[in-house]
Amino acid sequence: MYRTKLALPFVAAAMAATMTTAAHADTTLNFVGTESPTTWENVIAAFEAANPGVAVEYQQIPFANFNAQIEARVGSQDPTIDVYQADTPRVPALASRGYLQDMSSLGDRIAEVATATEQSAVSYDGTFYALPLWTGTQLLYYNRDLFDQAGIPHPSDDPAERMTWSETLEIARTLQEKTDVEFGFTFHQVDRYFQLQPLFESRGEGSGLTGDDLMTPAISGEGWVDVATWYQELFESGLAPRGVSVNQMPDLFINGQVGMLYGGLPQIRRFNGAEGLNYGIAPVPYFEGGEEVTSTGSWAIGVSPHAANPEEAMAFAAFLTLDAEGSRLVSESTSAVPVNAETYEAYRGRLADMAGGIGDAAAILTFEIQNTAVPRPRSRGYVRFEEIMNQAFSDIRNGSDVADTLSAAERRLNSTLSRL
Amino acid sequence: MSARLVRSASIVTVALLFFLPLWWVVASALRPENDIFRFLSEISIWTIVPNELTLQNLIDLWQSDFALAIFNSIFVSAMTVAIGLLVCSSAAFALATIEFPGRNLVFTVMVISFLIPFDAIALPLFNILRGYNLQNTYIGLILPGIGNGLAVFLLRQFFLNIPKEIREAALVDGLSHFAIFWRIYLPLSGHALMSAGLILFIFQWQAYLWPLLIAPAPDYKVAAVAIAQFATTWEVRYGLIFAAAMFISGIPMVIMIVFQRYIAASVASTGGKE
Amino acid sequence: MSPRHTYLVASAFLAPAFLAVVLLRLWPAALSVERSLVAPNATSYSLENYTYIFSDPVFQNSMLVTLKFLLIVNPLQVAVALGLALLVNTKMPGIGVWRSLIFLPIAIPPSVSATIWGVAYRPDGPLNAMLTSIGLEPMRFLTSPDQALFAIIMIVSWVGVGYWMTFLLAGLQDIPKSLYEAVEIDGANAFQRFRYVTLPQLRRPLTFVLVANTVANFLVFAPVQILTKGGPQGSTDLIMFQIYDRAFTMGDTPSAYAATVVLVSIVLVVVILQFRMMERSEP
Numbered sequence: 001m002y003r004t005k006l007a008l009p010f011v012a013a014a015m016a017a018t019m020t021t022a023a024h025a026d027t028t029l030n031f032v033g034t035e036s037p038t039t040w041e042n043v044i045a046a047f048e049a050a051n052p053g054v055a056v057e058y059q060q061i062p063f064a065n066f067n068a069q070i071e072a073r074v075g076s077q078d079p080t081i082d083v084y085q086a087d088t089p090r091v092p093a094l095a096s097r098g099y100l101q102d103m104s105s106l107g108d109r110i111a112e113v114a115t116a117t118e119q120s121a122v123s124y125d126g127t128f129y130a131l132p133l134w135t136g137t138q139l140l141y142y143n144r145d146l147f148d149q150a151g152i153p154h155p156s157d158d159p160a161e162r163m164t165w166s167e168t169l170e171i172a173r174t175l176q177e178k179t180d181v182e183f184g185f186t187f188h189q190v191d192r193y194f195q196l197q198p199l200f201e202s203r204g205e206g207s208g209l210t211g212d213d214l215m216t217p218a219i220s221g222e223g224w225v226d227v228a229t230w231y232q233e234l235f236e237s238g239l240a241p242r243g244v245s246v247n248q249m250p251d252l253f254i255n256g257q258v259g260m261l262y263g264g265l266p267q268i269r270r271f272n273g274a275e276g277l278n279y280g281i282a283p284v285p286y287f288e289g290g291e292e293v294t295s296t297g298s299w300a301i302g303v304s305p306h307a308a309n310p311e312e313a314m315a316f317a318a319f320l321t322l323d324a325e326g327s328r329l330v331s332e333s334t335s336a337v338p339v340n341a342e343t344y345e346a347y348r349g350r351l352a353d354m355a356g357g358i359g360d361a362a363a364i365l366t367f368e369i370q371n372t373a374v375p376r377p378r379s380r381g382y383v384r385f386e387e388i389m390n391q392a393f394s395d396i397r398n399g400s401d402v403a404d405t406l407s408a409a410e411r412r413l414n415s416t417l418s419r420l
Numbered sequence: 421m422s423a424r425l426v427r428s429a430s431i432v433t434v435a436l437l438f439f440l441p442l443w444w445v446v447a448s449a450l451r452p453e454n455d456i457f458r459f460l461s462e463i464s465i466w467t468i469v470p471n472e473l474t475l476q477n478l479i480d481l482w483q484s485d486f487a488l489a490i491f492n493s494i495f496v497s498a499m500t501v502a503i504g505l506l507v508c509s510s511a512a513f514a515l516a517t518i519e520f521p522g523r524n525l526v527f528t529v530m531v532i533s534f535l536i537p538f539d540a541i542a543l544p545l546f547n548i549l550r551g552y553n554l555q556n557t558y559i560g561l562i563l564p565g566i567g568n569g570l571a572v573f574l575l576r577q578f579f580l581n582i583p584k585e586i587r588e589a590a591l592v593d594g595l596s597h598f599a600i601f602w603r604i605y606l607p608l609s610g611h612a613l614m615s616a617g618l619i620l621f622i623f624q625w626q627a628y629l630w631p632l633l634i635a636p637a638p639d640y641k642v643a644a645v646a647i648a649q650f651a652t653t654w655e656v657r658y659g660l661i662f663a664a665a666m667f668i669s670g671i672p673m674v675i676m677i678v679f680q681r682y683i684a685a686s687v688a689s690t691g692g693k694e
Numbered sequence: 695m696s697p698r699h700t701y702l703v704a705s706a707f708l709a710p711a712f713l714a715v716v717l718l719r720l721w722p723a724a725l726s727v728e729r730s731l732v733a734p735n736a737t738s739y740s741l742e743n744y745t746y747i748f749s750d751p752v753f754q755n756s757m758l759v760t761l762k763f764l765l766i767v768n769p770l771q772v773a774v775a776l777g778l779a780l781l782v783n784t785k786m787p788g789i790g791v792w793r794s795l796i797f798l799p800i801a802i803p804p805s806v807s808a809t810i811w812g813v814a815y816r817p818d819g820p821l822n823a824m825l826t827s828i829g830l831e832p833m834r835f836l837t838s839p840d841q842a843l844f845a846i847i848m849i850v851s852w853v854g855v856g857y858w859m860t861f862l863l864a865g866l867q868d869i870p871k872s873l874y875e876a877v878e879i880d881g882a883n884a885f886q887r888f889r890y891v892t893l894p895q896l897r898r899p900l901t902f903v904l905v906a907n908t909v910a911n912f913l914v915f916a917p918v919q920i921l922t923k924g925g926p927q928g929s930t931d932l933i934m935f936q937i938y939d940r941a942f943t944m945g946d947t948p949s950a951y952a953a954t955v956v957l958v959s960i961v962l963v964v965v966i967l968q969f970r971m972m973e974r975s976e977p
Contacts, residue, residue: 030637059638062649064923068942069636075945076550080637097945243817243837387943395927398837405927408751415750419734419946428786434778435792438856442798444820445810457818511711518704520697530711533719535965539913539934540957543941543950544722544729567714570906597703626803628916629938644803648920658813665806673801677794 026053027309029316032070033085033299034063035334040320043329047319054312063246067383074099077306082313083320086130086302088121089376093383094302095124096420101303101310103128109322113340121375122300130300131321132339133330137368138195138294139361140168140285141253141261141271143181144278147171150178155282157359159367164288165230168260172239175259186240188249188263191393193386195262197376198293199227202286207377208389214379215420217413219389220406228393228402235397242397253277268354268361269335281359283368296373298336337365381417388412442669444468449477449666453659477659478666485638486664489646492635493668496558496642497624500565504620505613507566512575513601517587527576534569539629546633556637565624571616578612579605618679625672643668723958730951743952753953755928756936759843760912763932767847767911772904774851775858776896780888782859783866793863800857804850804916811849812836812921836921839929846917846930854910858903865899866892905968912961933957 031040037058044056061069066085073081075097086094094100103110107128110119114132122130140155140163147154152171155163163171172184189195197207205223210216218224234240244252253261254274261267262284271279286292301321307313319326327340331347335354338344348362355361379385392409396402448456451470481487515527545564546555554560582605590600606613631642647664650657705712733742747753782793799807814821815835822832835845873891882890893900915934918924924931924939931939937957941950 059636061636065649068938071942071945072546072633073555073636076547078550078555079553080556243834384944391923391925395839395925398834398839398926400839400927408927412752415746415752416944416946419746419949424786427781427784431782431784431786431789431792434781435795438799438852439795441810441814441852442802444814507710507714510707514704514707518700518707520700520704523704526708526712530715532962532966533715535909535962536719536723536958537909537913537961538719539915540937540954540961541719541722541726543937543947543954544725545718548722548725563714564718567711567718572711597707601707622800626805628803628805629919629934644805647809648805648916650809661809661813665802665810668806669802672803673798676797676801 027055027312029054029056029082029309029312030059030080031056031083031316032059032061032081034061034066035085035299036060039330039334042333043320043326046326046329047316050319051312051315054316056316067387070094070099074304074306079304079306079308081304082307082309083301083303083317085133085299088130088132088297088300089378089382089386091122091130091300091302092124092378092380095127095129096380098305099302100129101305101307101314103131103303106131106314106318106322109318113322113327113342115339115341117375118339120378121297124378130302131317133300133321134298134336135296135339135369136264136266136298136337137296137365137373138198138262138264138284139267139364140282141263141267142280142282143253143256143259144280146175146179146181146256146259150175154280157280157282157361157364159283159292159364159371162283162292163285165285166288168285169234169239172259176239179259181257181259183241183252183258184239185234185260186244186249186252186258186262188261188267189246190240190244190249191390191397192246193389193393194295194376196231196393198284198295198374199231199287200224201293201374202290203227204290207374209377209379209381209385214377215381215417217385217410217417219392219413220403220410224406225403228396228406231393232396232399232402236399242399253279265337265351265361265365266335268351268358272354279358281355281361281364283364292372293374294368294372295376296369297375381413381420384416384420385413388416440468445662445665445669448658449662450474453477453657456658456662477663480657481660481663481667484660485641486643486646486650486660488639489641489643490667490671492561492640493625493643494671496561496565497621499558499562500624501617501620503562504566504568504571505617508568508571508616508620509575509606509609509613510601512572512579513605515572516576516579517600517605518597531569531573534567534572538564542629542633546630549634554634556635556640558640560634561631561640561642562624564630565620565627568616568620568623571619574616574619575609575612578609582608614679618676621675622672723955726951726954726958729948730955732948734946734948743948747949747952747956750949752928752931753936753949756924756931756933759929759931760933763843763847763914764908764911767850768904768908770847771851771855771858771907771911772900775855775903776862776900778855778859779862779866780892783863793860797856797860799853802853804853804914805920807849807853808917808920811845811852811917815845815921837926839925839927842922842926842930846914846922849917850911850914854907858907861899861903862896865896869895901968905965908964908968909961912957912964 033040037060040058044058048055070081070084074084086100091100103122104127110122110128110131118132118135119128122128122132142155144154152174168185175181175184187195200223201207203223203226205221205227206218208217208219208224210218235242241252241258249261250263250267250270252258254271254277256277271277284294301317303310303313303317320330321327321340324340324342327338327343328346331338331343332350335351338347351362351365376382377385388409392405395405447468447470450473452472452474453476455470455472511530515523549555549560549563554563586604587600590604595603626644627642628644628648631645635641636645643664647661647668650661650664730743731739731741733740736742778796782789782796813819816822817832817834821835826832834841836842869892873895874887877887877891913934914932915938918930918932918935919938922930924935933953934957937950937953940946940953
């Protein structure tokens with residue numbers, strides 16, 4: 001149970017000079033992640049109930065600081081992180097630097113609950129280094145009221161009738177003309193490689209990393225420049241908002257300030273809870289003449305090799321992900337898509353309920369995962385790659401010269417990847 | 421005289437301009453969260469004058485973990501001042517009153533070393549202290565703040581200005597150096613100690629990079645770090661941000677207003693006449 | 695007292711501070727030097743980290759940006775602080791209050807001022823609202839590579855000038871009236887009074903302010919890390935952030951150490967130079 005720590009300071013004050021973190025039970029496990037604590041509340045309570053003497057402390061760290069925190073703490077062999085959320089594409093990078101505990105001992109159980117694709121998502125060099133937790137897909141959310149106002153027919157939720165980007169932008173423009181909506185369209189995770197990768201893949205430009213070990217950047221060619229310029233145009237032309245951060249995008253959609261939002265499945269839960277929002281879902285657009293590509297992959301759970309309590313840490317990590325009960329408890333607290341096959345079935349049912357009148361989310365999910373999902377490149381340099389790409393996209397969104405920015409980013413990638 | 425009037429008017433205008441953002445913070449903290457941005461797009465008097473006052477933001481703030489962060493900041497800063505004043509004044513005393521060969525060299529070395537900007541060596545220091553398991557501890561937070569070159573410099577200047585005769589008389593009377601320090605010099609140094617204490621306090625209160633590195637755990641997070649993270653969580657709560665800003669700024673502001681003259685007076689006077 | 699006894703006593707007093715110096719300043723500095731000489735995956739010493747950062751366009755950019763920042767912000771802040779000190783060096787009702795208002799922002803921790811100004815600089819924030827209300831175009835501030843650095847300069851200046859002003863004000867008030875009277879008898883005007891009496895007499899406080907301000911500006915970190923992350927396009931990539939970025943975002947600590955050594959060396963040199971410069975022109 002996530003506890004507020006108001007009693008602690010007074011104890012600490014009395015014994016301040018020599019005290020390190022107080023133990024509230026015989027063993028305290030430290031678990032860090034980016035999710036809101038409500039996601040883990042129930043599963044932590046269950047684990048503690050089943051393991052008397054073990055307490056789990058969860059710390060939520062903002063996404064923007066997460067990498068730096070892991071680097072600073074796990075990287076410096078700090079024993080105060082036992083278990084942490086590990087983004088699947090980062091597993092090779094983390095594992096190669098010794099930040100993840102070898103999970104071979106749980107290999108059989110992993111194979112039981114996860115598909116081959118998902119198993120490789122948590123592996124590096126043929127060995128398991130993390131436990132699969134979630135996967136995901138993206139949806140195009142659209143505001144039905146605004147569409148009606150502008151006289152635009154609702155897009156279909158059938159993947160066979162996926163819209164192209166041209167069609168989508170046309171709709172966005174119409175929305176802006178015919179209603180008083182500020183923006184026609186936006187990405188939820190603007191400037192993040194995670195969401196923009198499909199754009200480049202859809203045009204056949206690859207993931208940006210090539211070579212046998214995916215350590216060679218290839219982002220400055222004509223194709224990349226074209227797509228990136230297209231991305232910049234969205235903001236340049238006023239279709240999509242500049243200067244609004246990722247965190248604020250869902251609010252924009254909820255407040256009816258943007259007509260369409262390209263975002264992940266978990267947003268359904270949030271949007272359902274928003275009063276007065278009448279929305280629907282459709283499969284995400286693709287470039288006409290190109291491939292239909294969607295993002296996938298999400299968080300996994302890793303254990304630090306320097307954990308203060310390695311056994312309990314492994315037990316907890318396994319409970320969260322591989323155990324039927326634990327996995328179910330997590331799944332019921334979030335709308336993220338579970339990898340665990342058993343839990344997934346129950347999830348689909350819940351998703352159908354949640355997605356009630358907005359569209360067949362379950363069908364889109366299944367279709368995308370089976371047919372269009374392209375995972376992020378599994379490279380030892382992925383963490384650095386992602387950071388640099390995100391900065392480049394941010395600059396591009398803000399209007400910098402596309403070719404220059406991409407070339408500079410490529411030079412920078414070459415420079416930093418060579419250090420690995 | 422109109423020149424006087426112009427000058428006075430300028431002073432008031434400038435002062436109000438500097439104060440305006442602070443006013444905006446307090447006004448925003450005390451109004452309903454949704455109003456903060458509602459009155460922004462068109463500038464009106466309501467932008468800075470709340471049309472509805474509420475303490476809800478403050479209440480929400482105290483029920484969040486931020487209360488702990490404020491406590492941490494207060495505790496760490498207070499301990500830094502207490503320990504730091506002892507450390508710095510002892511050193512200043514020795515450097516000002518005890519004649520020993522190499523005294524000037526030691527002084528110069530100490531002041532120059534403390535000129536090594538602290539944040540610049542935060543990274544290696546972080547790795548060192550981490551090696552002693554001092555991450556996420558109060559000691560880890562306090563340590564770097566107790567030695568402050570400026571404080572030593574100030575106190576030494578002040579001690580130098582205390583007439584030698586007092587010390588010599590005391591020595592003749594058989595007082596030990598420590599007694600002289602504790603019972604004579606320190607009591608005389610009220611103002612200088614307050615200036616030095618202020619310097620130590622401010623250093624610690626507004627520290628950001630160091631606490632970010634050494635104490636990221638929620639139990640030990642300080643206010644300066646906590647507020648920056650408010651703006652990057654999934655839901656940006658402006659009410660909380662402004663309320664937190666009000667608190668984190670308010671406490672040192674009050675302290676500084678009360679002790680303002682001690683900051684400038686000591687340094688400037690030690691600088692002016694030697 | 696015997697010399698030996700003297701040393702013992704002096705050491706006792708100096709010990710804690712001395713230990714603090716060694717353990718908390720000199721040792722980390724030495725460690726940075728040592729670690730900076732070890733390239734990643736290397737087992738021997740070399741200058742590889744240094745050749746890497748000096749040939750790295752990102753680091754070069756950071757040095758340029760830092761230089762540009764300092765060349766603007768130092769003279770600006772000192773000049774404004776001096777101007778303010780001269781302005782408020784007068785008696786008027788409530789002068790204490792007005793001075794306090796200008797001084798207050800220094801009480802705000804940099805992370806707080808960065809966060810608040812971040813809100814103010816938003817495209818839909820109060821600053822743009824003010825601009826549009828008087829008919830000007832809204833500005834991009836933190837998202838524009840041309841404006842972002844100035845936006846940060848605004849923040850640190852708003853916070854700092856009142857603080858430096860207080861020192862200069864005290865210095866002004868320490869100047870004996872008799873000096874002014876003497877030159878007035880000779881018919882000096884306001885400008886000449888300033889140049890021949892005020893400035894020279896302010897030498898000490900000015901030195902202090904200049905040096906302390908320079909060091910503080912070298913270390914600007916919070917606004918960059920919280921608001922711009924070095925962007926857009928590296929236009930705000932000040933050196934403290936660059937070090938942090940290398941160490942924790944890129945996970946490349948060896949080059950972060952090399953950058954640290956470069957920073958510390960430059961600061962020490964600049965500070966010592968400034969001290970010397972001011973000292974030498976002592977009458």
